[in-house]
Amino acid sequence: MSVLEIDHLNKAYGSLRALTDMTFDVRAGEIFGFVGSNGAGKTTTMRIMLGVLAADSGEVRWDGQVLDLQARRRVGYMPEERGLYPKMKVGAQLELLAGLHGMSRDDARDAVRTWTDRLGVGARRGDDVEKLSLGNQQRVQLAAALVHEPDVLVLDEPFSGLDPVAVDVMSAVLRERADAGVPVIFSSHQLDLVERLCDRVGIVRAGRMQALGTIDELRSTDQERWVLDVDADQRTVLARLSQVPAATVSPGDGRTVMVQAHPGATDVTGAVLRAALELGQVRGLTPVRPSLTDLFRDVVSAQEPTATEQEVSR
Numbered sequence: 001m002s003v004l005e006i007d008h009l010n011k012a013y014g015s016l017r018a019l020t021d022m023t024f025d026v027r028a029g030e031i032f033g034f035v036g037s038n039g040a041g042k043t044t045t046m047r048i049m050l051g052v053l054a055a056d057s058g059e060v061r062w063d064g065q066v067l068d069l070q071a072r073r074r075v076g077y078m079p080e081e082r083g084l085y086p087k088m089k090v091g092a093q094l095e096l097l098a099g100l101h102g103m104s105r106d107d108a109r110d111a112v113r114t115w116t117d118r119l120g121v122g123a124r125r126g127d128d129v130e131k132l133s134l135g136n137q138q139r140v141q142l143a144a145a146l147v148h149e150p151d152v153l154v155l156d157e158p159f160s161g162l163d164p165v166a167v168d169v170m171s172a173v174l175r176e177r178a179d180a181g182v183p184v185i186f187s188s189h190q191l192d193l194v195e196r197l198c199d200r201v202g203i204v205r206a207g208r209m210q211a212l213g214t215i216d217e218l219r220s221t222d223q224e225r226w227v228l229d230v231d232a233d234q235r236t237v238l239a240r241l242s243q244v245p246a247a248t249v250s251p252g253d254g255r256t257v258m259v260q261a262h263p264g265a266t267d268v269t270g271a272v273l274r275a276a277l278e279l280g281q282v283r284g285l286t287p288v289r290p291s292l293t294d295l296f297r298d299v300v301s302a303q304e305p306t307a308t309e310q311e312v313s314r
């Protein structure tokens, strides 16, 4: 089966190590969500995948072959910096791009009509790009990535700035392309969307892949979590529970408190329960599975990279 392999990519910008052994794959028919905080290395990875940027070492392979210039024509790419000519008409620009990817004039015209209609900007084909709102320009940018019927889709933050209807249209298009056997990778900070849409997710921190798997796999961590409901003031509960060793507490909904055991810690439940009972009647201590946002916070926010961690050793 076709697979896009990102194999031990390393990249430094001067003394900043932007990528360290970045490794993962995107399989035919799946949507892969690429997430990480600002500056984690997602755009750098995607630019290297497209050959817009050279890696210091490592490879990108498609079907087992190093992705060369020819193969890259079969990739649909939506760059973060967007790349449309503001003073050119939407339709003419998309036809030009389709032609650059090897499509005949007639095929290009048909494909442009199909995709602009599908993405809700059919009525704007005759307008200069700069006359469109940012969200509509983004729809056109997605059409540019799709118009040549690519074998692979690489999209850098395709959902940012879209209204909910456009998000639904874009989501449906990505699912449809994946179902047609196209590997789809996109970066996003909208984790609820990633959780809903993606078959697998990679969480990047400081240029390294930190967690990789299906949402289910990632959620089955060894770090237990509970919602604690005690008949007491939330602030009092937080203050008391924060003294329990090997537990991290945070506010939940209403008067509840979220409790998370540190990795490998034992009998945290017992200690939490004892502390809670000192404060009032315990109405519940319910185990919960983490959301992607919880996992992201664990992996990324809880441990911001230090300057030395991302410095190239000399």
Ligand SMILES: Nc1ncnc2c1ncn2[C@@H]1O[C@H](COP(=O)(O)OP(=O)(O)OP(=O)(O)O)[C@@H](O)[C@H]1O
Pocket (backbone or CB within 6 Å): 013, 016, 018, 036, 037, 038, 039, 040, 041, 042, 043, 044, 045, 080
């Ligand atoms: N051309 C460049 N020159 C120097 N440093 C760069 C360059 N491009 C990116 N960087 C640095 O490399 C690191 C990775 O940046 P990158 O844009 O890949 O992150 P990102 O995960 O896409 O972030 P965001 O979510 O903010 O778009 C950052 O520290 C960034 O400042």
